[in-house]
Structures are given as structure tokens and as C-alpha cells.
Amino acid sequence: MGEINKVAVIGTGTMGPGIAQVFAQNGIEIHIFDVKPEQLEKARESLNRNLTLFAEEGIIKKSDIDQILSRIHTSSSLKDAIEGVDLVLEAVPEVPDIKTKIFSDLDSIADDGVILASNTSGLSITNLAKVTNRPAKVVGMHWWNPPIIIPVIEIIRGEKTDDETVRTIEALINRINKIPVLVKKDVPGFLGNRLQYALMREAIALLNDGVASAKDIDTMIKAGIGFKFPVMGPLETIDMAGMDLYN
Ligand SMILES: NC(=O)c1ccc[n+]([C@@H]2O[C@H](COP(=O)([O-])OP(=O)(O)OC[C@H]3O[C@@H](n4cnc5c(N)ncnc54)[C@H](O)[C@@H]3O)[C@@H](O)[C@H]2O)c1
Known part of the structure; x- marks a missing residue:
């Protein structure tokens, strides 16, 4: 896997919009999808509000806001959202059945090389990987709340996650100006x-x-x-x- 240039974020509740903002602020194209259309509307409002605040605080330039927003595309289906992406990051509720269903669906529609990542706070990455045919490409990418502020992101290695996937996610985290920590064993609650x-x-x-x-x-x-x-x-x-x- 080369560089990650296009990402889908699935689930735009508390975490999804902020995660999308960080990617977009750092030049990465983002597709966002949620089962509830109203959540996508709320995500847009939250993105506008937070980017305006960042500009007021001098963190970004006001003139950059439109360009950042233009990198965030709203999708009306899971299939559209993951079209042509290099990485899918799910941020759906912390409910095992919902997570496993998403991983199984993603695995059946995403191209073979696409990395499937979870923002789970503590569920087993190894178990999520088991419902896919690409366990080497399944990884934890755990952001902290609020994602637009907290620097660290945990990379959680499932039992079958391969080195290349870990290296790719680590490079991506560095590129978006966050700080990676590697959780070498998939233990409950991670680090x-x-x-x-x-x-x-x-x-x-x-x-x-x-x-x-x-x-x-x-x-x-x-x-x-x-x-x-x-x-x-x-x-x-x-x-x-x-x-x-x-x-
Ligand atoms: N909230 C936090 O402080 C926090 C911090 C770090 C990690 N996390 C983790 O991030 C993940 C998301 O947490 P959250 O607090 O943002 O949850 P949330 O409940 O606020 O948002 C989840 C979103 O996912 C959507 N959704 C549900 N099923 C879906 C599906 N099948 N496809 C697409 N969208 C779907 C919901 O409509 C909702 O908008 C969880 O795994 C959680 O443990 C949360």
C-alpha cells in the first residue's frame, strides 16, 4: 500500500465529523456516510462551526475554510462512500453487533487492498477482523475526543494485522500532524x-x-x-x- 489519499469515515456522531476535519485540514479527500441523513447535516454544521472557531483562534486561515470543506464529500450510501478510497475508518456506535455487521459489509464491497480501520474504544480488533477475508488489513485507529484537539491516535494491531498496514497507518497519522502510539497486543481498552x-x-x-x-x-x-x-x-x-x- 502506498500513501493514503482518500478516506471514508463511516458514522458521523460525536467522533466522525472531527476526524473528517483533521483529515481534510491536512489535504486528504474524505467521504462521510451515516445511516441517519440528519447526522450528516449535523456534521456539516459542526464542521462549519469548528472551522470558523479555528480561524478565529488563528489555527487555520479563514481563506482556507472553503478549500478544507471542499475535500469533505457527503455520501448517500455505504457503497458510494467507499468508492475509490484507500482507507475506511468506522466510527459507528460501540455495539459489537453493529461493528461486526459494518466490517462484514465493508469487506464484501471494498476493493481487496483497502484498509479497514475501527475507531473502537476497546473492542477486539482481532474479532472484527474475523468477519472479513482480509484480517491482515484490519487495524484499530483510535482517536481521542475531541479529535480536532487531542494529538494522540492509538494504532491497535490485531492478531493478524500485517506490518505494512501498521506502517501505512503510522505514516498517515504523522502526515495529518497527529502522534501515533502502537498498541502491540489487542487487549481490552488498549493503552x-x-x-x-x-x-x-x-x-x-x-x-x-x-x-x-x-x-x-x-x-x-x-x-x-x-x-x-x-x-x-x-x-x-x-x-x-x-x-x-x-x-
Ligand atoms: N465519544 C467519544 O468520546 C469517543 C472517543 C473515542 C472513541 N470513540 C469511539 O468512536 C466510535 C463512535 O463513537 P461516537 O461517540 O461518535 O458514537 P455516536 O453514537 O455519537 O455516533 C455514531 C454514529 O454512527 C451512526 N451509525 C450507526 N449505525 C451505522 C451504520 N450501520 N452505518 C453508518 N452509520 C451508522 C449513527 O447514526 C451515529 O451518527 C465508537 O466506537 C466509540 O467507542 C468515542
């Missing part, structure tokens, strides 16, 4: 949600034990260690201070 849920579990335990108020527990993260995280992750902190301090 970000595993870490986030560990922190949430501890926050609930501390609250239950009466150690601090809910407000103070959140303030501890927001005004305390959360301040350090953008520059130093937990493993870098352990590495700097020494294992003897943290065992």
Missing part, C-alpha cells in the same frame, strides 16, 4: 483507556475510603500530577527518580 481506567479506579477507591472529597481528588490531578504529564510520563518519572523509590 489509553487502560491507563485512564486505572486512575479512575483509584480515584473512586480514595473517595470511598473518605480520604478526600471528589473535588479535591480531581484538583489533585488537574493542578498536580496532571500538570507534569504533558512533559513527563509515569515511566519517565520512575526512570528519573530510580526504581528503588517506586518499588
